[in-house]
Amino acid sequence: MSQSSPTGSFDVASLVEDVNLRRVGQYALVVFFLGFFLVPLETGIMTAIKTNESVARSLPFAPPASEGFTLGNIQFALEQLSGSFFNSLVMSIPATIGSVLFGSMAAYGLTMVNWRAQMGVLMLFVVGVFVPYQAVLVPLARFWNNIFPLARMIEPMVASIPFFQGYHADLVPLVITHIAYGIPICTILFRSYYQSLPNSLVEAGKIDGASITKIYRRIILPISKPMFGVVFIYQFTQIYNEFLFAFTLVTGSDAPAAPVTLVLPAIGASTSGIDFGIRMSAAFLAAVPTLILYVAFAEQFAKGLRTEA
Amino acid sequence: MARLTLDDVTKVYTDDGGGDIVAVEEISLDIDDGEFLVLVGPSGCGKSTTLRMMAGLETVTEGELRLEDRVLNDVSAQNRDIAMVFQSYALYPHKSVRGNMSFGLEESTDLPDDEIRQRVEETTDMLGISDLLDRNPGQLSGGQQQRVALGRAIVRDPEVFLMDEPLSNLDAKLRAEMRTELQRLQEELGVTTIYVTHDQTEAMTMGDRVAVLDDGELQQVGTPLDCYHRPNNLFVAGFIGEPSMNFFDGSLSGDIFRGDGFDYPLSDATRDQIGDASDLTLGIRPEDIEVGERRSGDRTFDAEVVVVEPQGNENTVHLRFAEGGEGARFTATTTGRSRVESGDRTTVSFPEDAIHLFDGETGNALKNRELPSNRAIGAYISD
Amino acid sequence: MGQIQLTDLMKRFGDTVAVDDLSLDIADEEFLVLVGPSGCGKSTTLRMLAGLETPTSGDIYIGGDHMNYRVPQNRDIAMVFQDYALYPHMTVRQNIRFGLEEEEGYTSAERDERAVEVAETLGISDLLDRKPDELSGGQQQRVALGRAIVRDPEVFLMDEPLSNLDAKLRAEMRTELQNLQDQLAVTTVYVTHNQTEAMTMADRIAVMDDGELQQVASPFECYHEPNNLFVAEFIGEPMINLVRGTRSETTFVGEHFSYPLDEDVMESVGDRDDLVLGVRPEDIVVADTDPDDAAIGDHELRMDVTVVEPHGDQNVLHLSHPDQPSDDDALQAVTGGMHLVTRGDRVTVRIPPDTIHVFDAETGTAVHNRRHDQEADLTELEQ
Structure with a gap:
């Protein structure tokens, strides 16, 4: 064992031992997949800002030449979509808030409060997650149209609210359906978070003299803020993008209450063919609300994922 | 209230x-x-x-x-x-x-x-x-x-x-x-x-x-x-007190308690308190064991120091009877400034007024240690 | 060979210096x-030392080899x-074996054998x-x-x-x-915040x-010959008593009592004026007082007992000065388990002159440590 001087004994071998062919290969793979996923996106954006002729003549992912550039597509798509944007938000926001809030309450009741038959109820929630959309479409349509025509009943009431039209009443059954369908998955998500919280928090609350609902409102609800961020984003994306229920309950892209997902497939299609520029513009516009949401809640979202892990 | x-x-x-x-x-x-x-x-x-x-x-x-x-x-x-x-x-x-x-x-x-x-x-x-x-x-x-x-x-x-x-x-x-x-x-x-x-x-x-x-x-x-x-x-004897009380399993033959590596004579007064139990456990607190003070006597035994844990104010000394098996280990405390080292040979005495005897089967205490008739001790021990 | 050498080791996290200029030699075993x-x-x-952090400056040698840039x-x-960091999905056997899996020069059978051997030890x-959770x-x-x-x-x-x-x-x-460390004879560096563990286990203690x-230094030295106030306070449970005061001629004057310093102490104190007097709780002698007896020795004071903590083998007394009852923890003293004092008693407290430590109040360095007669204590146990 040689005792070398401190500066001379720089252990070069251990510094470079990890830099080898395998690592080079790993990085190459990463670059390849980056391209693989990003090129379609880039192609979409390029197509959205090209004129029809330019789309036909240039390569899909090439940027538009000066005379091929246009913002007309986006403008047209926006005009077409503006009504349905409003419809979509009117539907998604209350549905998301409802399902998240009820889900959190149910999770609290199923995790932090002890009562009999708890397991049985929990199983129902788990099963609820797995009920396929398709299986309930027909009963759903019959229920809201024939058995309990809620939309028709409240139409005059809705019409009297400022900014709303009578046809917006058609969205109410959709909202209720989404809340019901969203509760199970929200409950399961919140449950895993509540299970990680120390039980002594609820016990301390009890000993402090607070009732079960008080403990939820004043202790658990404020603590679960980060989790709300995660579940809210997830649930909003689900509901905003949902097509089947909307198609069943609102019927068709020409209905005045149609949300974005119904209108989108119809835009840019005409007898003379498909206008790719308009389609792409509409698609990007439709994605904007979810993007805004992600950016706005990014911090909460990351925090929530961290606390859950 | x-x-x-x-x-x-x-x-x-x-x-x-x-x-x-x-x-x-x-x-x-x-x-x-x-x-x-x-x-x-x-x-x-x-x-x-x-x-x-x-x-x-x-x-x-x-x-x-x-x-x-x-x-x-x-x-x-x-x-x-x-x-x-x-x-x-x-x-x-x-x-x-x-x-x-x-x-x-x-x-x-x-x-x-x-x-x-x-x-x-x-x-x-x-x-x-x-x-x-x-x-x-x-x-x-x-x-x-x-x-x-x-x-x-x-x-x-x-x-x-x-x-x-x-x-x-x-x-x-x-x-x-x-x-x-x-x-x-x-x-x-x-x-x-x-x-x-x-x-x-x-x-x-x-x-x-x-x-x-x-x-x-x-x-x-x-x-x-x-x-x-x-x-x-x-259980109480072993749980309360740090370091724990030492226990020696053994049996009574005549007036002598025979443990692993040592024989301990019991006085008549003690003998009377035990009744007719023959399987016994003898207990003594580490601080009641006198290390190296007496050279001979009925209740004095040769021992070897195994490990010393200095605590500053006192030392916890782990000992083994010279004539006992590997299991016959016990601990004693000595004052902090005495330097004992592992491997030392010494003597240990168990004063009779400090020993406890327990029924070997039920674990119940048959005899507890004598206490000095000190005014203060009385105040701390309820009757 | 497992000797370790740390020279001028320094670690900074941003602006905070976590380890400052640490040099330490640890002998093999x-x-x-x-x-x-x-x-x-x-x-x-x-x-x-483990290689989980990189030093900002300074060097680490293990067995003479430079380690700074070597992976763990x-x-x-x-x-x-x-937290043990056991792998929850593996059995005990697999957990133990895992450490060998990356090691070369073992056959699979040898690895199993070695795991069994270690489990036996x-x-x-x-x-x-x-599995770990069982x-x-x-x-x-x-x-x-x-x-x-x-x-x-x-x-x-x-x-x-x-x-x-x-x-x-x-x-x-x-x-x-x-015992295990003795048996395996492997150099061991053990981190703890618990001074009892440090005192009882270490060959040497490094106080940071x-x-x-x-x-x-050795546990004995850290306890009886601390370098400074911090070490004196940190090592020892209950804590050393410290009283701030000044020197007037050859007398230490605290807020509530004065204490004459003998020649030996004065020699090391020199002309320092601001001093801290230290005495370990077990060195204080407590005697019951007759309240009418006015005679009090040079190294004695009257105090009131505010709290008694019985430990069984000893009692920890918290004492206050009669003229300032609000400071109910002015001194702590340890008495024998059989010597009981009740809360509210007035007692005479004697601080023997050979047990005191004196520290410089400004720098905190020890200027005088207690005297101890090592030879006399040593012989007591040997035959």
Whole structure:
């Protein structure tokens, strides 16, 4: 064992031992997949800002030449979509808030409060997650149209609210359906978070003299803020993008209450063919609300994922 | 007035397979108004379950729990007028110190806001945490969180304090400090306190009385020195005291106790106390063993030093009888300035007035050590 | 060979200096304990030794080889973590074996054999096929040790390995660890905040505070000959009594009493004026007083007992000066377990002149340590 001087004994071998062919290969793979996923996106954006002729003549992912550039597509798509944007938000926001809030309450009741038959109820929630959309479409349509025509009943009431039209009443059954369908998955998500919280928090609350609902409102609800961020984003994306229920309950892209997902497939299609520029513009516009949401809640979202892990 | 009574209290859990697990078995305790009672035992002995039943966080399977004359069995935790300090402190992470402390008053009383504010401030003054009022628990050190948890209990001015190992998350120095501080606070406030711990030092130093539990059953209730000098059985003798009492299994032949590696003659007086038990366990506390003082005698034996643990003020010396097997190890304490090293040969004497004898089968104490007729000792040991 | 050399080791995290200019030589087969309050840099030092942190400057040598830039797996060390860090999905056998899996020069059968061998050393052979969550805390602790031992490294690094165990088990594991280290004769660096562990286990103790090394010495020296106020306060439980005051001629004058210093002490004190007088609680002699007896010796004071903490083998008394009862913890004294004093008693307290420590109040350095007659104490135990 040689005792070398401190500066001379720089252990070069251990510094470079990890830099080898395998690592080079790993990085190459990463670059390849980056391209693989990003090129379609880039192609979409390029197509959205090209004129029809330019789309036909240039390569899909090439940027538009000066005379091929246009913002007309986006403008047209926006005009077409503006009504349905409003419809979509009117539907998604209350549905998301409802399902998240009820889900959190149910999770609290199923995790932090002890009562009999708890397991049985929990199983129902788990099963609820797995009920396929398709299986309930027909009963759903019959229920809201024939058995309990809620939309028709409240139409005059809705019409009297400022900014709303009578046809917006058609969205109410959709909202209720989404809340019901969203509760199970929200409950399961919140449950895993509540299970990680120390039980002594609820016990301390009890000993402090607070009732079960008080403990939820004043202790658990404020603590679960980060989790709300995660579940809210997830649930909003689900509901905003949902097509089947909307198609069943609102019927068709020409209905005045149609949300974005119904209108989108119809835009840019005409007898003379498909206008790719308009389609792409509409698609990007439709994605904007979810993007805004992600950016706005990014911090909460990351925090929530961290606390859950 | 708050006198808490447990009458044959039993707790039975049902496990996943449908079987019954008895966590607490027929515990009867009478806790006086203003008393500081420590429930102590190894983990799983049922001490926390007992405390949680008092708190109303667990139901009582059988028996009765009374506060004065009021039966508490079916009263919910919210309505018991008790305060509890948790091991994990259970501070509300999103509330400031002030919010944490006022929450209980807001929920359990109709006090106006400014009165609540005033009481919270009085309590924080008492605990020396007034400057932390607007911080959140995440910004506090362990000792400070501990104080806030205490403050949350004190501010409510309850009939009973329940404390579940409140000091176990603190480091050694801080724990010793908080021990005396808690004692002083309790005396000042005069509130009946039940304190759960697995640490016998806390039990000895803090309790007016100590209740030792093992395996769901009450082993002994008495003053700390009662449990130390006059244990009911082997379990209490071994659990109370640090380092633990030495035990030697053996049998009686005539007037001589024969253990592994040593023969110990018993005087007639001792012999009379044992009755006709023949399988015995001899016990002696490490500090009662005289190391290297006498050179010969009936109750003096040759021994070899195995390990020395210096503590500064005293040394814990692990020894082995020269003639005993590998298992015949025991410990003695010597003063801190004597330098003993492993491998040394020495003699050890067991004075007869310091030995305990236990029934080898049941573990019950047959003879406890003699105590000097000291006025003070009498005051500390209840009859 | 497992000797360790740290020279001018420094670690910065941003602006905070965690470890400041630390130099330390650890001999082969030595058991060194790094001790200090939380945040003193002891864990950072250990993690630098392990290769989990890179030093900002300074050098680490193990067995004469420079280690600064070497990855942990090439350092021939094994580490035991505070939370054990057992792999939950593997059996005990697989956990222990795992440490060998990356090691070359073993056949699969040899690895199995070695794992069984280690399990035997630790007395956990019957647990080999269990998973970690089926084990008690003490057993998990042993498996964690096994995983370190199996690799037969040059150096063991232990980061508070006993802090998750309860008091009884901790005392047991302390002796066991010591025995094991003796048996395996591997250089061990052990980090703890618990001064009892440091005192009882170490060959030498390195006391750290605020990133700086305060003293490296045997437990005996750290206790009886502390370098400075910090070491004197940190080592020893209950804590050393410290009284601030000034020197007037050859007398130490504190707020409530004065204490004549003898020639020997004066020689080391010189012309320093601001002093701190220190005395260990067990060195204070407490006698019951007759209140009418006015005679008080040079080194005696009258005090009131405010708190009595019985430990069984000893009692810790908290004392206050009669003219300032609000400071109820002015001095602490330890008396024998059979000598009982009651709260409220007035007692005579004697501080023997040969037991005092004197510190410089400004710098905190020790100017005079207690006298002790080592030879006399040593012979007492030898035959």
